[in-house]
Amino acid sequence: MLIERPKGGIVVVFHRDGSLHFDGLVCYRMASFPTGAIRVADDDEDMGVDKTIRLEWRKICRALGRREEASPGHLFFSSPNTMVAFTQHATTLRELTANKVGITVVGGGHSGYCLWPNVVSVDMSAFQKIYILAAGEEGEESDFNSKPLVVVEAGCKTGDIVRETMAAGVIVPLGARPSPTAAVRPENGDALLWAMKGAGTNFGIVVSVTFKAYAAPTYLIRNWVVPLDDNADAQAKLSDFDELVATEVPRNGSADAYLYWDTGRLRLGMTMFESSVTGLSLETPIPTHTLMSIILGPEQSSKIVDGVGLFETEMYVSGMHGGHGGGKTSSFKRCIFLKGIGTSNVARILVSAVETRPLALCYLYLLQGGGVVGDVAGDATAFGCRDWDFACVVTSVWPRDQDGIETARAAVEWVYRVAGDLLPLSNGAYGADLGPDPRDAALAAKAFGPNRPRLARLKRNLDPHNVLPYACPLLNPPVEQKLIILITGESCVGKVYCADIWVSVFTSKGLRIRVVSISDVAKREYATAIGADLDRLLRDRAYKEQHRPALTTFFQSQVRQRPQLPEEHFLNVLYEAVDADVLLITGMRDEAPVSTLSHLVPDSRLLEGYRDGGDGKNDSKDSDNSRPNPAVLNYCPTLIFENDTSGSQAAKTFAQHYLLPFLHKDLRKLAYMVRVVPDFSRPGIEFRHVLNISQQPGGLALCASLLRTHFLGDWAKVDAVACCEAGGFVYAPALAALVGVPLVLIREAGKLPPPTVSIIKRPSHISSGTSSDSKERRIEMDRGLVHKGASVVVVDDVFATGRTLLAVLRLLGEAGVDAKDVGVMAVAEFPVHRGRELLRQRGFGAVNIQSLLVYGGA
Template identity: 50%
Template sequence: MATLNELKHALRQAAKATPHQPLSETQYSAGFQILIQDAGWMVYKDFVIPQLSRLLTNQYASRTDISVLEIGPGPQSVLAHLPSDLRRKIKTYNAVEPNGLFAARLGEQLQPTTQTELPLPCLARPVNICRCPFVLQDGVESCANPDSHPSDRFDLILFCHSMYGMKLKHTIVEKALEMLTERPQPGLVVVFHRDGLLLQDLVCHQIASYPAGAVRVIDNNDNLDSFASFVAGYTLPDASEENTIKISWRGICRSLGCLEKGHLSFSSPHIMMGFTRHAAALQELKAQMPLSKRSKTIKNRESLFQSPACVVKPTTIEHVQDCVRWALTRGLSLTIIGGGHSGHCLLSNVVAVDLSAFDQVHILNADDTGEVRGLSDASASLVVAEAGSTVGDVIRRATTAGVTVPLGARPSVGAGLWLQGGIGHLARQHGLSCDAIVGAVIISVRTGQIFCVGNLPNKHMPAGAIRPEEEEDLLWAIKGAGTNFGIVISVTFKAYAAATYLTRNRIIPLDTKVEAEQQLHSFDTSVARKLNRKCSADAYLYWNADKLHLGVTTFECSTAKSTSEISTTIPEGVLLGSQDEVRIVDDIGLFEADMYMSGMHGGHGGGKTSSFKRCVFLKYIGEAEIRGRLVVAIENRPSNLCYLHLLQGGGAIGDIEGRATAFGCRDWHFACVITGVWPREQDGTALARAVQQWVYDVVEDLLPLSCGAYGADLGPDPRDAALAAMAFGSNLSRLVRLKSRFDPNNVLAHACPLSRAPMPKLIILVTGESCAGKDHCAELWVSVLSRATSEGLLVRAVSISDATKREYAEATGADLHRLLGDRSFREQHRPALTAFFQEQVRQRPNLPQEHFLDVVRRVVGVDVLLITGMRDEAPVATLCHLVPESRLIEVHVQADARTRRLRRGCHDDELDGRERKSESDSTTSVDSALLNHRPTFIFDNNTAGNERAEEFAEQIILPFLHRDLERLADMVRTVSDFPSSGIEFRHVLGIAQQPGGLALCTSLLQEHLKHDWTNFGAIACCEVGGFVYASTLALQVGVPLILVREAGKLPPPSISVAKTPSHISSAASNGPKQYQIEIERDAIAVGASVVVIDDVLATGETLCAVVQLLHKAGVSTNHIRIMVVAEFPSHRGRELLRRRGFGKVSVQSLLVFPGS
């Protein structure tokens, strides 16, 4: 699919000899409306609005007033779509909109006559819309309010897709920078634009990309005519020529667009750039050190298409410190160039630091290492490698001393490799590159100081270096995530004795998909798994000469002197195919041993191709599901040069526990490198983009079956987020904390992303007995939820018990494929499988929680996750604190014993003791009564057909995804350090102060308590938060309101219990640790059901006391329902209710917030 920029160029080329004229306001408006519909609006929804919200939140969190100048907003201001708390901060709004039609509509939007809620509700003065172009000379003053002074300054100047017709864009941004405020926080110029905007010599404060942007247009002549004129930027005055060009333009659109369902689609990648007044501070840095000729050091083709603000080349450590201090004082970021292979070592409008001057490699033999502090093996040699050296530099220098370091397979790769893992042919024998790191010299990006960590030779410690207090944490972090925590100047490796190696290549042509899968299975089970750790075997799946091929290269540490002494590694007959030459090589010769260098497609090492790679870790490539997906991936390649490289892991890689270093993914047998390749002359074309997207598509397909992802290739591209979330295993949370400590200003903002991946909005635990129909219901609900919302939510169902089955199969040799898919086979193993899991839990008591978190982390990007196969007691209460950003509910599926027997052949998991007992029971659905907790919902699945299950999803589950809940959440303001330091206070009661807030909250409370209100005898609430929301609800549904108050505030007779202060109350004061609360004794009728309404559920102390009070008043636990406006799962309030004996009380909440 072509980009809009490519389409624009083609349209203009077709009409370059024809006179043209600017679009009229009406024509421009018609084209603009086409552009922002459908996929075009998704750019705003998924990129513009979230990025702008993030920028303003970070920059103006403590501000209550913001002044805005918006240049070219069009018919609507994007600011009107920001969250409520940000919109309320905007006190002054000015706009420059030269299109009269747009200006009129903008005024109607921002100053409506009929709308009850204003888009910008807190403006201190009327909106000022200037109907003129934004010009550089005397027109600047016209954008201010007529009553204001020309020197007015703005906190935010916004160009949201409004620079396309402007010339001298660089100069316009510079002029806008002069109009920014400086205090109390520096102002921002924010630019949203299609990718490719060049603003030379300006340095970004923030930058983000959105490669998934697209535009769709209906494929009919009228739409295409308007669309093509808008993209080209003009129309034709001559009617006869216009008709001819229109026909030509339609053909161009149809040839370059991707036709699907009557629409033509065009790629439209977008960028966001945020600038402060420091954007022009580049000359200060340039004056302090040399500049670099980047073409000599950059190997990555993606990076070569970037236009960095400049590339500096420090030659001393002091120069590097100057770079850091320059960035820190101006709130700017840096990229780092080591070997130049990273796709994000250069970024447009960001300063790059080229470390190629630091290229020394030093060898310390055993006699030299005695001085090294803390070195456990005094006889070991050490290799000190500076950050500008490459793998080839290190190995060539080391082999002269008879030693080696387990580095990667390409000689030109730099320090980014060993700081982020380092997978090479010696990894099975010696471990990863990062495992060999014993010390490092690092420039702190928090202070600019020189840090020394770990075991360092004294003579390689720079003058002025210090050991930080967090030395252990920093050394841990750089061993796997080292590009994120400082600028590494050098690392010290533990060295190993150099050796020679036998390498063999074998190529197997494959005639069918079945044969391909069989050969992958044979390679995995009969070759790879049988090799000792001194051997490794790599596989390549690729297409050549109109046929699929499997290539295999084996590497073996050897003492052979000639090929005549060689013994075979691969058993004969296991893999059929031709065997190429057998070679004996040293560590340097290993660089040329990979099959892709010479054995595939004529060799990929000649520089005539470009490539794009991402890597996921797999356990068993011979498994049916994995091998099938690998073959399909190659079948769907967009270029015949694409291939999959499967590097064998295991051995020493797994000897190190996952938490011992930042590189947390250890339990894998193959690193699957999805390699997209295209001819070099196709750089930047649709083919190159298609190949990159193919890589991401294969990653998305394999990631749910993977053991993690490799972080070395990952950067700020949002498509990397799913991989980055799985790149560090269980270490991600610790790394996020350390990132905020060692790089609090995000100087290294463009390294492998270290942020918690967005959790699913809704997690549904589908529980129930064997053959109740859990899996069937889950899959059905996936279908219903996927098609039910206009936003196109991503919904997925997974089984949590698959992890246990995989571990059991690995431990016992049982057929995993049959364990997952063959019920009768699984039932044969049921007793052993159950015993295996129980023994695991005995040894690892937190295993159920680990399995739960693992399932959640693996489905990055999913909006709704349904989990089956869970047997935990009260799972919402015990697990919700682990996913505090997600709403967690339990749907218990039940069916009577007779129905379950009839469904014996259905796809399900366990058969437990309760199910066996109920076989002899009556045909009623009794299993929910046996539970010791109250599920969120119970679905009776005795009826044949799908209608009732579909109805349940639509009426019960879908309301949790309703837009009104998001509107309600937007009304909750966040206040930092209130009522005491360290607390992020959510002002839930503030909803009632928002226009329409109380009515909306009342409506949602009524909607989510799906019961006949005549069945409730009372609504109870505790002062003061509960009073606000319970009273309006009681009035709405006509149910009596029962007030719970502090003792002494109600007339006798009353019933009272002791209550501990709530979380916020205890933080706000030094009041009494306990006091009494009460209700009137006869307020509730005997046997009545009661709904308890409160504003917040945090620790649960308040609600525990209220439930205890109701219980004392004669209300049974089964007749109490709790509904709160906002829940804070981190405080484990549900668990407290359960511990105190109230586990059968139903608890629901409208909103869920992490933190305090």
């Protein structure tokens, strides 16, 4: 049907989730709705069938359905659905790229998310060979000839690798503890290699990996299992384990914990591992072993094993629930990274999770990172989550003969619920388990820490056709720009109240909007670290004020240890609101936040709305008294909202006049006129042809009109419009003519007759990339064209590094124009180059810089 007619048509199939076979056809697109549900009234009114049948049918329905407090009198039944689309290319694999058909890769224990019906899968199980090269065998000139090498093909199982290497008396870094440290990015390493280490199947198909091998150690394993009486007992033992034992484990060992239910009681299992290449003895005492015995009593079992036996000693394989290693069960997992598992907030969620498990075999596995995970810098590989103590693996297990029915679905839902409860208190999530399931989106937002923006850009560059779409979603920015507004100001001036009013304005325009407090991120970390009540920190003003000094000290201490922490908090807030069109952020206390943070969100419009003056509304969520008055700020906020009247009308009017214009359709129309040219002016650059606007019908007039209406100052008070060749010469004259203001031309030295004022100018971002002559030049303007104290608006086509604008501002200064009297209007801004921060550091932070369009990339 698709091949004959209609040409280019699409067939879309909607189907209940489950077995769906199309005899090898390849789908064009697939969407899953795993949380779908059907609701029916729970009554006895159906009179259309026999009474006996009705009674039995009700029994079955009430046994299989579930009830929810929000909808009394109704039964709910899971009804997951799948939507699959096919085109005429469904029968060919050669045209996958040309027709935008994605594939997935299946191989290994973490690839369960890859199994999607009617999606082409590359099965790596055929690549099963292992090669062991003795030291020096690879060549005398190799940098690695001091160690043997092991080449492992992608289809090999962990057990096979361990057995083969152990037979040769060596071991390789597989990430299981304890093991040798995994490789880090070499100096000047390739971006693809960087991305593969943490986000692998998003970027390619690995056929084999070469490991440096090390001498094979032996392992001493000790196990404890204790019953827990209640939540308090669980918190106490988890806290003792975390603070007294786990922190003291030597670097050649680790300590893991298991929380599970067995024989009618909540139980805590703990395992200590110690490794050595020189031999171990069961009689050798170690301090942590003594501490464990004091806390938990005598160990339940202990043994010495080699690398093959190590995996069989995992408590969930051999001890818990009689052992899960028999192969007759299915499982589902998600992993959350935690610090401070013994704090009340975390312990409460962990215990509640086990108590509310849907099946007897569900459990929590707390795998220790031991601080070693932080030995590698967060940006050394794509795996950017390095600041955690335990990886909490939330695991549901069910009999394999119950796959695909309500039992399995309930088990999966439990995992997502527990992971979602832990996520706000976490330091990240493990990306290898995550896939295109919509429930993975929130976890994926915290899977790579601060590396996510770079990964998203690499994904667009290295996989432009999205041939590998089924790995952990990197949440590429939406087509429409996000508007991010930082609401700052002095204490008790109504910032949160103001945000609530602005929400109503944006909502009335059909926009998705979120309001978040960036200080909540610090409060969560503080609560986790010291055991404070997080709910009261967020909602109880008196309780928050009681903890404020300690909270401030804690945050400052964290920043000293991790200078990038404020940026991490900012990115965490953004990831949690990834679906919003407009994001309002309160609680921001950074100086000049647009200058310092805009490069982190180069694809979004970042504004600062400084709230000045009181309207009688008490801001119950903000009481910091450290913010200065706008009159003494050493930088220029994007917008300043001054209001000393009561009521909400002033705030509404402000939003309508100054905030909504950033989302006006004419800006989108202007953006469509900017042509994208790949690999210009050098390979890897996605060039935005901003000057192309003037070559489009009506483009120049539209641009001049938008420059006029978006200017935040008063055109009646502007004395001149200045521009520097060459891009500024295109747009400034049209604007100057439109507003009736004289034009000041700034040119290279020697192109204007004397007398002139001149200054040295470094090459701009564009010039340095296209010209072989990157020497410093002088720019000049006619002397006496602007008078001392004049108000000047500088217009340019592009604002990137800020070097051109810096020279222009210095030139105007030489002519007697003060920086506070200068405004800047750019057609397009590229925040990744941090031009705003350059100007602020050079003393021009008071200059108000505006741009119509914002672009990521170079």
